Amino acid sequence: MNSTAWEWRARLYDFCEASAIRRAPAKRRLFGAMRGEVLFVAAGTGGDFACFPPGMAIRAIDLSEAMLRRAQRRSRNYAGDLALVKADAGLLPFADETFDTAVTSCTLCSLPDPARALEEIRRVLKPGGRLLLFEHVRSRNPLLGAVLDLMTVWTRRTGTEMNRDTLGAVAAAGFDIRRVESVYLDIILSVRARKPRIA
Amino acid sequence: MGKALFRAGDCLLLVLVSSIGVLLMHGIHMLEWPFVLEMLAGMGAAMLVQMLLALASAPLLGSIETMVPSSVAAMVSPMAVCLAHMADWRTGSRECLLLGTVLGIGMFAVFEVYASVCRRALRRSPWRGAIK
Numbered sequence: 001m002n003s004t005a006w007e008w009r010a011r012l013y014d015f016c017e018a019s020a021i022r023r024a025p026a027k028r029r030l031f032g033a034m035r036g037e038v039l040f041v042a043a044g045t046g047g048d049f050a051c052f053p054p055g056m057a058i059r060a061i062d063l064s065e066a067m068l069r070r071a072q073r074r075s076r077n078y079a080g081d082l083a084l085v086k087a088d089a090g091l092l093p094f095a096d097e098t099f100d101t102a103v104t105s106c107t108l109c110s111l112p113d114p115a116r117a118l119e120e121i122r123r124v125l126k127p128g129g130r131l132l133l134f135e136h137v138r139s140r141n142p143l144l145g146a147v148l149d150l151m152t153v154w155t156r157r158t159g160t161e162m163n164r165d166t167l168g169a170v171a172a173a174g175f176d177i178r179r180v181e182s183v184y185l186d187i188i189l190s191v192r193a194r195k196p197r198i199a
Numbered sequence: 200m201g202k203a204l205f206r207a208g209d210c211l212l213l214v215l216v217s218s219i220g221v222l223l224m225h226g227i228h229m230l231e232w233p234f235v236l237e238m239l240a241g242m243g244a245a246m247l248v249q250m251l252l253a254l255a256s257a258p259l260l261g262s263i264e265t266m267v268p269s270s271v272a273a274m275v276s277p278m279a280v281c282l283a284h285m286a287d288w289r290t291g292s293r294e295c296l297l298l299g300t301v302l303g304i305g306m307f308a309v310f311e312v313y314a315s316v317c318r319r320a321l322r323r324s325p326w327r328g329a330i331k
Contacts, residue, residue, distance in 0.1 A: 019257065019258070019260065019262055019263075019264065021201075022205055022260065022261045022264065023261065139267075141313070143271065144267060144271070147267055147270045147271060148267065150270070151266060151267075151270070162263075180321045181318075181321060181322070182317040182318045182321050184263060184314070185267075185310070185313060185314050185317050186317045186320075186321070188263060188264075189321075
């Protein structure tokens with residue numbers, strides 16, 4: 001998506017994502033597993049910052065300046081060290097093995113190359129580092145999967161794929177998936193994974 | 200309390216989408232078009248209304264939580280009217296509303312059961328690449 005599209009998306013994002021209230025308890029539970037230095041991919045408008053546990057050291061990236069401008073306001077309310085960085089999830093500007101935890105929240109559905117992003121996340125995570133994902137994926141139920149495939153035909157125009165096999169992508173990137181919790185059916189999932197200690 | 204309110208909202212949305220879907224299909228049947236055309240027109244109209252209702256309720260109930268189940272409702276409810284008419288059950292508006300309400304509540308129950316199945320399946324076993 002070009003920058004104009006992201007500007008419009010940033011304006012509509014909070015309206016469309018007011019489901020934050022419904023999903024907040026599950027996000028708080030997941031984000032509560034953050035440890036050490038944390039990378040948050042991608043910040044969006046910062047709607048998730050309110051669910052972060054206090055006192056963490058977090059670097060939140062996003063490619064869109066429009067999103068980051070909105071996130072900046074919310075970052076001031078965070079009770080910890082939260083820095084916003086303009087960066088591409090597929091080309092993270094951090095050294096190898098920098099972070100103890102990486103977190104994504106409805107991110108992998110919107111990336112043009114989620115496999116590349118997961119490779120980068122793996123690179124910047126320390127061995128044994130945690131990957132926490134709050135993502136929506138394609139349902140394994142044939143009817144719901146077909147509905148999501150149909151929805152993707154028009155959501156793709158706004159930059160979101162509703163039918164990704166995100167768990168498969170995370171496993172293929174070499175992460176050990178430790179726990180998967182259902183937030184909404186088998187579509188919105190809360191996932192905890194680890195980068196193996198041995199390469 | 201919060202969860203109960205969201206669930207009530209989910210059920211209400213499904214009842215609304217199903218009832219409107221049923222009424223739309225019922226209305227299109229009155230035009231006495233060829234069957235396939237009626238089906239397509241009815242389902243198309245139901246899905247258009249469903250999309251608008253889901254978008255309107257997304258800020259309260261969640262985007263995916265409204266779009267997905269209401270899409271199923273919009274597909275199923277017009278088909279139920281077609282089946283009813285094929286079985287020679289002549290429906291008026293009142294019967295359609297009743298059918299829509301029953302379908303909406305029924306689909307809400309099915310989704311609740313499926314949600315419980317998903318939660319248990321994921322809790323019970325480590326991820327093995329599929330929820331069967």
